[in-house]
Amino acid sequence: MKLSEKIRHSERSRPFFTFEFFPPRTDQGFANLLARISRLASLDPLAINVTWGAGGSTKDRSLDLAGIAQSEYGIDTVLHLTCTNMVQGSVDAALRDAKERGIHNILALRGDPPRGEEYWIPTDPRFTHAIDLVKYIKSSPEFSDFCVGVAAYPDGHADRETDEDGEIKYLKAKVDAGADFIVTQLFYDVDGFLRWLSKVRETGIGVPIIPGIMPLQNYGSFLRLTKLCGTRVPVELQAALEPIRHDDQMIKDYGVSLATTMVKRLVSEGGIEGVHFCTLNLERSVQRVLEDLNWIGGSHDIHNRLIAETPGSIIHAPHPESDLIITPIDASNTAKTKLETKPVKEIEEPGRGEANNEATWDEFPNGRFGDFKSPAYGIQDPWNPGHYVSRNEGLSTWGHPKTIEEVTGLFLSHLHGKVTSTPFSQSPLLPESLTILRQLEKMTKRGWWTVGSQPAVDGADSSDDVFGWGPRGGYVYQKGFVEFFADKADVDMIEERVKRQGGGWVDFLAGNVDGECKTNMSDDGRNAVTWGVFPGREVAQSTIIERDSFLAWKDEVFTIWSQWALFYPPDSKERQLLESICRERWLVSVVHHDFKKDSALWSFLLSEE
Incomplete structure (x- = not known):
């Protein structure tokens, strides 16, 4: 009607x-x-x-x-x-x-x-x-x-x-x-x-x-x-x-x-x-x-x-005897999100730990690090994914890059706080990312343009000004994580290094605009990279990296490259450069599971071997 x-x-x-x-x-x-x-x-x-x-x-x-x-x-x-x-x-x-x-x-x-x-x-x-x-x-x-x-x-x-x-x-x-x-x-x-x-x-x-x-x-x-x-x-x-x-x-x-x-x-x-x-x-x-x-x-x-019934989704925990509750919210240029959780009663269904009560899912906006099965997964802009600035604002902030070196310079300027955003990160670095600034600089100068990261954290107080989140009196943990763009040769090198030196401690995902994907994770693998332990509550898990969510985000970031190129006139050097980057670069995600060593991820990635 x-x-x-x-x-x-x-x-x-x-x-x-x-x-x-x-x-x-x-x-x-x-x-x-x-x-x-x-x-x-x-x-x-x-x-x-x-x-x-x-x-x-x-x-x-x-x-x-x-x-x-x-x-x-x-x-x-x-x-x-x-x-x-x-x-x-x-x-x-x-x-x-x-x-x-x-x-x-x-x-x-x-x-x-x-x-x-x-x-x-x-x-x-x-x-x-x-x-x-x-x-x-x-x-x-x-x-x-x-x-x-x-x-x-x-x-x-x-x-x-x-x-x-x-x-x-x-x-x-x-x-x-x-x-x-x-x-x-x-x-x-x-x-x-x-x-x-x-x-x-x-x-x-x-x-x-x-x-x-x-x-x-x-x-x-x-x-x-x-x-x-x-x-x-x-x-x-x-x-x-x-x-x-x-x-x-x-x-x-x-x-x-x-x-x-x-x-x-x-x-x-x-x-x-x-x-x-x-x-x-x-x-x-x-x-x-x-x-x-x-x-x-x-x-x-x-x-x-x-x-x-509390908002959340029960998923497999690192230890099979426990269930974790997820109530994810949005993340921008860091992988960590801040939230509070409450326990939900166990749902007795086949596939324990995978059962989901859709009525209570994602009651907080479910950013790209949330559960990919959520109806609200990945929400940034529901009307036009990837779009968040006008052309004039983008040109004023990101300039007119005509060479790879100038694109590298833009990402370095963001790390140094000289520009407030990149097309892939809507805000300046958070304080926790500043603790790994030296490592992010090394990656960017190498031509690995970083778009998301977090340092390893082993039991920081939940009230900590930099790493804390959730109720007071708890402890929070993080695995070292970084996401970046790299060319095909570097992706192949990282893949080989994971096979030779990863020793089961490193997970990686890589994808390009043509739909190719490289990973050592199983199709249904889920990687919890941020979690918290709070008095009287279930373990709370706020950041997940998994194949399906990575692939959905991968599609969005290459759309952003294409949209950014359209800031510039047809046949301009800027447009040709950005379109070639979109065709040739890969999005790479790397996690190191040893959260007790804050240098583990960076030693693995930045080694010259």
């Missing part, structure tokens, strides 16, 4: 709500997201939204996910569809596929051009803006029966310098072209939204406006996504988060309270008919918000079960 008609004819005692999901990066994550959607369907959402990767990068998974939700779970689905950087004819193909799957609703978006926007030429000349897609659908005899929504940006568009009045004019033009409803970008400034809403209505826009609400999950993801979306952060919100920024559970609890308060104000002061929850493929926070709003009935049993 068309969403606009459902809104118009809805007879409810409370406002409606919709959920947004993105296609997971792994097959296991996809399968487990379907189970999650099935559970959330019992909360009676008006519809769910399924995102569409930039340039159609998630086309098949997006269509499959939306189609299954529509046909098997009976949930009306809104399929996001971006039109820029799409191969000519692919918009038609996507719309036909959507119709065949019984999908009646499209959220028409421009989408993000590649990072080199100045040099981007639309692949399909019919589409350069979202309004082009709206006009095309509404004027097409084949597709005009779709209900079409568009996006709005209460805090302004992150990629445009247009003022608020200009943005509202764009929005009005999209509605005049035939848009049936509006979904807004996430925001946290309710006063600003209400003022914006009043201005929008004054222009004569009368279609439903559905505000986007994203409950906070942890401090790192909050900072990253608000920067990505250009979201205004009220001073009082920043002040409230500052003292609890290292406590993920307190951030989540605050996020639930904040979202609940926001929604109540939007309904009571703005007359909003419903809200759109950006779930990040997580379920517990939105469940709690809806419970606190009293918008769902008969779900207390579900809620109490979710509260009783």
Whole structure:
């Protein structure tokens, strides 16, 4: 059914709500997201939204996910569809596929051009803006029966310098072209939204406006996504988060309270008919918000079960008699994540240690070092993986490298704090990485450009300013780990060295853009590289390296090389260099298991033998 008609004819005692999901990066994550959607369907959402990767990068998974939700779970689905950087004819193909799957609703978006926007030429000349897609659908005899929504940006568009009045004019033009409803970008400034809403209505826009609400999950993801979306952060919100920024559970609890308060104000002061929850493929926070709003009935049993069973995933421990609980969060330029865990009761199923209760997985954003079976595995930017800076910002920070030596210089500048980021590391080095700065310098000067690392740690106090995480009174451990780019000859050398000198102490993974992979790990091997022991708790494990997660990350980093190349004009030396690096370099991950020797990894890698 068309969403606009459902809104118009809805007879409810409370406002409606919709959920947004993105296609997971792994097959296991996809399968487990379907189970999650099935559970959330019992909360009676008006519809769910399924995102569409930039340039159609998630086309098949997006269509499959939306189609299954529509046909098997009976949930009306809104399929996001971006039109820029799409191969000519692919918009038609996507719309036909959507119709065949019984999908009646499209959220028409421009989408993000590649990072080199100045040099981007639309692949399909019919589409350069979202309004082009709206006009095309509404004027097409084949597709005009779709209900079409568009996006709005209460805090302004992150990629445009247009003022608020200009943005509202764009929005009005999209509605005049035939848009049936509006979904807004996430925001946290309710006063600003209400003022914006009043201005929008004054222009004569009368279609439903559905505000986007994203409950906070942890401090790192909050900072990253608000920067990505250009979201205004009220001073009082920043002040409230500052003292609890290292406590993920307190951030989540605050996020639930904040979202609940926001929604109540939007309904009571703005007359909003419903809200759109950006779930990040997580379920517990939105469940709690809806419970606190009293918008769902008969779900207390579900809620109490979710509260009783701690977020996490039971996996094989280093010692077979113990189980480890994982509640991973995001990581940037270091492998370690900071979190708190609670014990879960043992699940008696075949394959002890591998059983997973999907209802309680990944309740913290599951960064690339989390469980690859999680529906939220690898989340950085659910809308456009790899993209986090504008072209101008990237050129200002990363310059115009024309030689391998200049690329090496950029990575060295990042290590020395002269630049705040690289295309692969969004922030400066953390204090723990500074303890191995000399070794990282040696690797980089050798042409091994490092993108992730951590030193070995043997039982540091959990309150340690550099290495500590989790509850006080515990001890934390780390295996030495480093991830870097290297050429094929060096990969072959490392592989041979692992065979001759590794002695079972070293695991390595290496992959290239063509899908080749070298490793001494089994297909299902899992390597815990960060863990903690805390009073009265199960051993907590926060960082995992495994084949499937490495391969998913490998695909992303080579996409980043390609996107970075697009900063520069066609046929420029910069673009030719970066494209050749993407073709020729390998991503390499090396772990040394002897965490009692802080020099073990570096002696192995940097030996001249």
